[in-house]
Amino acid sequence: MIWSLFVLSLFLFLVSPSGRGVLAEKSGEALFKENCSSCHPDGGNILNPDKTLYKKDREAHNIRTAEDIVKKMRNPGPAPTHPQKWAGxxxxxxxxxxxxxxxxxxxxxLKTFQ
Incomplete structure (x- = not known):
C-alpha cells in the first residue's frame, strides 16, 4: 500500500501543471532559451546579423507567420557565405x-521580437 502511494505521488509530481514537475510542458520562452538563444541572443543573429528575429528582418525574408518560422527551423538552408555547406x-x-x-x-x- 505504501509503495502504491509512493508511485502515485511520484507520478503526480512528474506531470504536475505547476511547472515544477520533470514532465511539465515548457513555455515558448523556456524552449527558445534552451534551443535558440545561443545563436539568437535578444533576438539577434550571431551568424548573420542581417537576419535577426525582429519583425523587419523576418518580413524582409518572407517569414511572417508561426508556420513560416517552423519551416525555417525544420529546413534552414545552406549558409549564404558557403552555399555548398550546411554551415548556417x-x-x-x-x-x-x-x-x-x-x-x-x-x-x-512573434510576440517578443517586434
Whole structure:
C-alpha cells in the first residue's frame, strides 16, 4: 500500500501543471532559451546579423507567420557565405523539437521580437 502511494505521488509530481514537475510542458520562452538563444541572443543573429528575429528582418525574408518560422527551423538552408555547406543555422527536425514545441517557440518569437 505504501509503495502504491509512493508511485502515485511520484507520478503526480512528474506531470504536475505547476511547472515544477520533470514532465511539465515548457513555455515558448523556456524552449527558445534552451534551443535558440545561443545563436539568437535578444533576438539577434550571431551568424548573420542581417537576419535577426525582429519583425523587419523576418518580413524582409518572407517569414511572417508561426508556420513560416517552423519551416525555417525544420529546413534552414545552406549558409549564404558557403552555399555548398550546411554551415548556417542548425536544423531542428521533429526528433530534436516536436511540432508543438516548435510552434511554441515560433509564437514566442512573434510576440517578443517586434
Amino acid at each position: 543555422m542548425t536544423m531542428f527536425d521533429v526528433t530534436k523539437i516536436s511540432d508543438d514545441e516548435a510552434l511554441k517557440i515560433a509564437d514566442y518569437i
